Amino acid sequence: MSTLLGHYNYWIVIVLMMTGFYTVIARPNLVKKIIGLFIFQTSVFILFISMAKVEGGTAPIIEEGYSLYSNPLPHVLILTAIVVGLATTALGLALVVRIQEAYGTTNEDDIHIQDETD
Amino acid sequence: MLLSNLPALQVVVPLVSAPICLLLRRPGHAWACALTVSWAVLAMAVLLLRQVALEGTISYPLGAWATPWGIEYRIDMLAALVSLVIAIIGAVVMPYARRSVMQELDDEHIGAFYTCYLLCLTGLLGIVVTGDAFNLFVFLEISSLSSYVLISLGRDRRALTAAFQYLVMGTIGATFILIGVGLMYMMTGTLNMADLAQRLPAVDDTRTVRVAFAFVTVGVSIKLALFPLHIWLPNAYTYAPSVVSIFLAATATKVGVYVLLRLFFTVFGIQFSFDDMHVGDIVVWLAVAAVLTGSLVAIFQDNLKRMLAYSSVAQIGYIVLGIALATGAGVSAGIIYLFNHALIKGALFMALGGIMLRLGSVELRDLHGLLRQMPWTVAAIIAGGLSLIGVPLTAGFISKWYLVVAALEGSYWPLAFIVLASSLLTVIYVWRIVEATCFSAPGDERPGLREAPLSMLLPTWLLIALNLYIGVDAGVLTGLADTAAAALVEEALP
DSSP states (O other), X not given: OHHHHHTHHHHHHHHHHHHHHHHHHHOOBHHHHHHXXXXXXXXXXXXXXXXXXXXXXXXXXXXXXXXXXOOOHHHHHHHHHHHHHHHXXXXXXXXXXHHHXXXXXXXXXXXXXXXXXX | OTGGGHHHHHHHHHHHHHHHHHHSOSHHHXXXXXXXXXXXXXXXXXXXXXXXXXXXXEEEEGGGOOTTTSOEXXXXXXXXXXXXHHHHHHXXXXXXXXXXXXXXXXXXXXXXXXXXXXXXXXXXXXXXXXXXXXXXXXHHXXXXXXXXXXXXXXXXXXXXHHHHHXXXXXXXXXXXXXXXXXXXXXXXXXXXXXXXXXXXXXXXXXXXXXXXXXXHHHHHHHHTTOTTSOTHHHHHHHHSOHHHHHHHHHHHHHHHHHHHHIIIIIISXXXXXXXXXXXXXXXXXXXXXXXXXXXXXXXXXXXXXXXXXXXXXXXXXXXXXXXXXXXXXXXXXXXXXXXHHHHHHHHHHHHHHHHHHHHSXXXXXXXXXXXXXXXXXXXXXXXXXXXHHTOTTSHHHHHHHHHHHHHHHTTOHHHHHHHHHHHHXXXXXXXXXXXXXXXXXXXXXXXXXXXXXXXXHHHHHHHHHHHHHHHHOXXXXXXXXXXXXXXXXXXXXX
């Protein structure tokens, strides 16, 4: 029980990741796909950030009286990954706008039908 | 001074020039900028290869931060070879690009096109030179994001959906790699690849490391379009602008193969990857499936770009087949194949770009009797096709020869047989092109149809000539590939 609850951060990560992944695969709406993709990426951000936590550790600033610090490196890495994720989402949504202009729909199934009847 | 900073310059020069291209509003100026940078990159790649060949692996601490704390750029023979492939294709495709891009893109997009091209170049070169696992992810995303944009610039509206599909799959792949890197960091506390290689064996036997291995393997397999994760590739190559098809077909998947080699051999080590995780046993069957299905599906395609795209799926299969053997000869064959295939596919897609420019279509039925009007372009396709099949005196023969020898050395008879059998499938689809262009009567008159312009023919034939040269005298290439492969396989066997 304690291992189950003690690793609750991983459970959150897994639930988020699978929610996002399912949305990407199962939803025909392209905007929803992009949202799912972003949730999927966000779960990995949480995975990184939660593993940087050192129990009893404080923010990594050198000061009298503190010797235990949380690991700042994963935070920095994720800062980069968030930028990448943001760029991906922005580009994805921009593509959806262009697809809407070209096909008149953002539904994947309708797009397939239009492509096949071309 | 300049020479000692080459590893960083090779990435920084295209990165800094990319926004300049956007600012130079005139299409011609942006093109000139991209052309200059591509040639500078080629010069740097040649210098780096020379330096590595003479002095061995180069380690370059970025910003003079000592490894393993800072980011290290590490260039060994494999990295130098792959960056040379990228640089050659980049340098050859740029003179070609001017006419093709002018016709296929709107004027206002051309500056942005060259910006994205340079960013893509930056990302690909960065992946190859970096020795840091997280840095690799960042460069992977730089190259991927820019290639999504490049693909979406295609004329056909299906380019948009192709780019979207690639974006979704590519992001999932990259995120998988990120998860893997995170899990490795969790166990070892380091991101430097050489450092990881030293620390991973101690924690090899944990589920975390095995899961990390699985995640990065699947992630990279999406990037290199290994069967059955290749579904993004055919549409992306078919509907992208010609220049983008050339550049991506010749470089992007090859860099994916490079990442696979790095992870299997340098980071995780041959023992863990192949003996403990049995990745070779799995990947070899995927590679065989890729070779057979890719070639079979290619036979039934009427759009030549799509035909070559499926052929690319098959060729990736051959390359991975060599790697999956996990012997010095196998890996060396894989590297030789990688190099030659970049030249072959580059040349073939270039010839198609010429046809696209003059004819506006690459459907097989529109090409009947094209030999009469565009003899040099069609001859280039035939020469490239022969190389794709693996006819002696072409580069394709060299790569298939080494692959078959490597398979026989490991006494994998069925694999050698499959390589030869699928070459016959290649004969069939190449013959379909030859039949249509040379032996069919043209359906309708095409008044005013001329040969492709010289600025596009010359680069095409340059790649064909390189092809034939390697087919005759492959000594230098195989020597370098053997060195690279020996370093990989031995490095992993302490």
